[in-house]
């Protein structure tokens with residue numbers, strides 16, 4: 001049977017108030033929806049209408065999930081087409097569930113885009129992002145120095161435009177302060193890419209390299225180098241993973257690099273702990289490091305107006321890393337640190353159970369080496385072991401999951417609620 005096909009019509013730019021949008025009408029059967037990338041008007045000239053690259057990168061995963069072929073009206077970079085069809089799709093569809101190979105039809109071009117040769121890195125306020133910024137901000141090689149920070153809404157995991165816009169507008173102000181602190185211009189981009197994916201997301205939030213790269217391709221008239229912050233080291237490389245496609249980002253980013261843009265997996269040589277160590281003395285980082293997902297899609301019981309709750313898995317993990325470096329107090333402006341300082345051993349046990357083994361074992365081993373694990377840690381661990389074991393079993397049954405939310409167990413355990421996950425379970 002023939003696949004259905006998505007047609008990416010000619011990209012065009014529209015202006016709405018002080019914003020400029022790179023758009024393409026996407027046709028599937030007889031439905032037309034417009035996919036857009038929106039930036040402030042001052043970056044209008046950065047938006048690229050000469051290539052389909054941004055739209056192919058944005059839609060490839062949903063096409064591979066739903067077995068839609070892709071037809072482009074506007075040329076596609078030849079290198080991108082070659083790498084996607086000869087390497088990326090055959091390999092990834094073989095090793096990853098939910099995705100299959102699809103056909104891409106487009107006129108190809110190997111002409112280099114006449115770009116301003118900008119060098120960008122994603123700014124999220126997180127550890128990996130700060131590491132990439134600080135590492136490349138003053139690098140000796142002139143052409144590799146960062147010229148712009150890029151912020152977008154691709155990370156939200158939500159599917160409600162109003163809620164994402166609200167988060168985005170709040171967050172971009174925080175990121176603007178970071179950019180100003182570093183003296184770098186910030187490009188903020190809003191995209192409705194998520195609306196082309198099946199929700200609750202299986203693939204949108206899994207193949208992040210492509211959804212982030214789409215935002216960079218949209219700015220091809222300006223950017224020619226992009227540092228994609230690595231969440232894992234090359235040591236962790238795993239094409240068969242079921243956790244996160246970022247485990248094989250070195251491969252993904254190689255497949256995305258074209259005649260006009262090079263993507264690097266920045267920080268792939270450093271462990272998380274090494275990155276925290278590298279950035280922990282920077283004042284901007286101490287004030288604005290934001291690892292807490294509470295704001296991204298949650299209703300929180302966040303305390304004392306800090307940007308990090310200090311209680312959720314990610315906050316606990318970062319506080320534990322800072323504890324290993326004797327830096328907890330330096331982060332008292334950005335983290336709620338009181339509970340962690342008062343009940344350190346208890347919080348370390350929670351950190352251990354709420355994070356994946358890969359993350360938490362490294363930290364605990366380091367703390368053991370430093371003799372910072374005390375007897376009370378083991379006592380708390382004995383107490384919590386059966387509770388967390390039961391929790392991991394119950395999580396897999398929908399009736400228990402409903403009860404889990406009805407009794408607010410997520411809020412009791414994590415201190416926040418993942419709103420989009422909550423809604424998707426309620427719809428079942």
Ligand SMILES: [Zn+2]
Nearest residue numbers: 292309312315
């Ligand atoms: Zn938190």
